[in-house]
Amino acid sequence: MGRMERPMRGLADPPADGVDRRDFLKVCMIAAATVGLPASVGRRWAEAAEAGLKPSVIWLHFQECTGCTESLLRTSHPGLAELIFDLVSLDYHETLFAAAGFQAEDALHQAMEQHAGQYVCVVEGAIPTKDDGIYCKIGGRTAVDILQDVGSKAAAVIAIGSCASWGGIPSADPNPTGAVGAKDILTGTTVITIPGCPANPYNFLGTVLQFAIMGTLPALDDKARPLFAYGRTIHEHCPRRAHFDAGRFARQFGDEGHRLGYCLYALGCKGPETHANCSVLHFGGIPDAWPIGIGHPCFGCTEKGIAFHKPLHEAAALPPDAHPPIFPEHRRSAGVPAAGAAGLVAGAVIGAGIMASKKIASKDTEG
Numbered sequence: 001m002g003r004m005e006r007p008m009r010g011l012a013d014p015p016a017d018g019v020d021r022r023d024f025l026k027v028c029m030i031a032a033a034t035v036g037l038p039a040s041v042g043r044r045w046a047e048a049a050e051a052g053l054k055p056s057v058i059w060l061h062f063q064e065c066t067g068c069t070e071s072l073l074r075t076s077h078p079g080l081a082e083l084i085f086d087l088v089s090l091d092y093h094e095t096l097f098a099a100a101g102f103q104a105e106d107a108l109h110q111a112m113e114q115h116a117g118q119y120v121c122v123v124e125g126a127i128p129t130k131d132d133g134i135y136c137k138i139g140g141r142t143a144v145d146i147l148q149d150v151g152s153k154a155a156a157v158i159a160i161g162s163c164a165s166w167g168g169i170p171s172a173d174p175n176p177t178g179a180v181g182a183k184d185i186l187t188g189t190t191v192i193t194i195p196g197c198p199a200n201p202y203n204f205l206g207t208v209l210q211f212a213i214m215g216t217l218p219a220l221d222d223k224a225r226p227l228f229a230y231g232r233t234i235h236e237h238c239p240r241r242a243h244f245d246a247g248r249f250a251r252q253f254g255d256e257g258h259r260l261g262y263c264l265y266a267l268g269c270k271g272p273e274t275h276a277n278c279s280v281l282h283f284g285g286i287p288d289a290w291p292i293g294i295g296h297p298c299f300g301c302t303e304k305g306i307a308f309h310k311p312l313h314e315a316a317a318l319p320p321d322a323h324p325p326i327f328p329e330h331r332r333s334a335g336v337p338a339a340g341a342a343g344l345v346a347g348a349v350i351g352a353g354i355m356a357s358k359k360i361a362s363k364d365t366e367g
Helices: 021-034 039-050 067-074 080-087 101-114 143-152 162-166 201-214 241-246 336-366
Strands: 056-061 089-093 120-124 156-160 191-194
């Protein structure tokens, strides 16, 4: 009743549910490129899924708005909502379950027993700790108890979204429930954090597949975030960076500078202190589907202590190398080419996945 898995079609089979072989391979290629792996790895992931090697995923919900799940379901070009079921076995997910009550709880326990030490535990939402955790209870158990139980028996734990990563919205001052991230509860366990409000689904998918198929984790930063997605700031590869370097800023929403696409730093953009790959991996596969792409400053949602803590339009702290050397009166050491190179590298990674998928599609047509 509770199992979310559905039969995997062969890679040579005709389209099913509106998703064909070309789209399936494409998402694998992009997911591999996202984590910095070659296109051949993406094909290996697709072949492994065809053979039935799909990781069991137990997805827990705590203090959150379900935005990360909704983002995953709304991803298109191709539709990740369909493809996710071909790549993983989603054995427990309260939002997507047809089952409820005792049936849902039974599905959770069955998945834990059948895949003990092998399943991936995904955590969405913050965990309240004040007053014995009574602010979030499921099936009579607190979020703390559930996470300790499920997380301790998992092969890997992934905190998706800012709430699960470091507390997010529930932890905003004065934090009445004592909301914290998953890694603050599972102190003896490596918890991979994929912050964002919401998190980008491809960052999540690439991390899960690398671990499940290859048995390795991506390189992580000091906050346990994958470096492939959080190794650079938004500011480094922002499409408006040239305007920042030239001193062209939008001063208020709707003014001439704003209409011309000038830098949004003066309006409170947190890009200089926010590590994420939003500018090179847009949401839903739709061009410019991210805050700066639609004309709003970066909110800093991937950084603890910035989003939901700093005022929305307060200016961000600038790093020492934020200004170009062509203006000697500014404090700076690195040159503009460095910023351009960063953008080229990031763009090449995503482009590699897309080009590989096109080559495969071409071979399919020739065959």
